[in-house]
Amino acid sequence: MSAAGPLIHARGLVKTFGDLTAVDAIDFDVRRGEAFGFLGPNGAGKSSTMRMIGCVSPPTGGELGIFGLDPVRDGPRIRARLGVVPQEDTLDNELTVRENILIYGRYFGLPRREARARAERLLEFVQLAERANDRVDALSGGMKRRLTIARSLVNDPELLLLDEPTTGLDPQARHAVWDRLFRLKQQGVTLVLTTHYMDEAEQLCDRLVIMDRGRIAEEGSPLELIRRLSTREVVELRFEGATPAVDAARLNGLVARTEVLPDRVLLYTDDGDALVPVAHAQLHPQSVLVRRSTLEDVFLRLTGRSLID
């Protein structure tokens, strides 16, 4: 495949484990230089897809090409050009921060001197230089994540796979990770990430697919998806006491869709400012909030509000 072709090419990709179909015939392409997201609830098939791209899980069916190579036959050659940030850390807690990067560089066959130089540079990049000689088990969760990212860059990968890069991190730590990923993107590294955080997807992804039960439900840029599948704005109403029944027809045709939740009512509209006085007059809410529609609205509309574990 030419250099202009997609970095990852999947057609009818399937992964089954016994009777369970984790990935159910999905199609997608990832282009060089973009940040591509897999979004979806737990069990949607995101991690299984990532493991197939990482060449540690042979596809059950369909086509998958990475750099134009076959992940089953050319695993080592593909992995030599990949960086992987797994969902569960695989750092060695007994070793120091620096040793973790050095040994990983050696797995890629880097000469010692080169691995050492890269380790210094990468520790600067993730702001861990002053912790280089500390054992990993002394680090916070956010620092470990940053170290995992630094480690995944030791082979100068063309493609970085991130499986839920900020799950379990506090807000500061999440922003620190996003900041680093954003810089990598600017440097031209192709990012493929999974997340169930909508704000993360909106922040980082140029393009994303929303997965649900092993299938791709929607595909597009965050903005496109919001435009196509939600309205421009959402008006949130809260009430004192019981939530009243809402008849969208009586709201002057301003409301495309309503959703009644236990604690509030959501009115999906393209003109929040026009809707507010009407809603006040008709429904007498205790409070009204107008906000931009987000990917979260799209996501919940597609995958529903029921809890999936």
Add this chain to the structure above:
Amino acid sequence: MDYPLRAYEYYLTSYRRVWRGSVVTSIVNPVLYLTALGVGLGSIVNRGSSPLGIPYLDYVAPGLMAAVAMQIAAAECSWPVMAAVRWTRQYHAMLATPLRARDIVVGHQLWVASRVASSATVYLIVIAAFGVVRSPLGILALPVTVLVGAAFSAPIAALAVRVRNEATFVALFRFVIMPMFLFSGIFFPVARMPHALRVVAYLTPLWNGVYLCRNLTLGTAGLWLSLANVGYLLLWAGAGLALAFRFYRWRLVR
């Protein structure tokens, strides 16, 4: 051979933190065993005409050398393998790089072999100092001991990568390793056991290692029987390695 050596280097790096303790153990342990068994127990066994025809220390020491290999192999390929799959997840870290499952197997096995080799070297020097090594052939006990290690480490690693429950290891040590240690001709000739048990003993890799090590240090090794011992140990190591390749792949690449 380059890829397995990259995995091997990981163990070397980790070991640098703990090597002092393990060097002390590998010197102090044989000295304690040899003093208690060879000198202490031996003073009773050797009284009168020795039924073994040689001093008890000369009898027991080479057998213990083979047993050291078994113990190191079992210790290094049981919990550490499970840990590398589940807890520290180092195998997964390696597999995210160009290394393949079989490189991970060979790297780990090479590491265990070097642990056995270094302990066996210390052991051989200690027993030579006790005056037990009667033949220059005794130096060959060193590679034989490494082979005994491989005859255990490869099949145990293949088992360990599959097991779901730590209780399997407890059972392995209680019902396989410990009885083998006691009944494989280290402390008394298996010829003293009932016929059925004797056959079982001959089939253990440990008996083959013990018998061969002793024949080498005493200088009584016959060529064909020794080759049979070596062949049998190679069979265990080879079959174990083939199983390990398969099971590592099954467990890690799925």
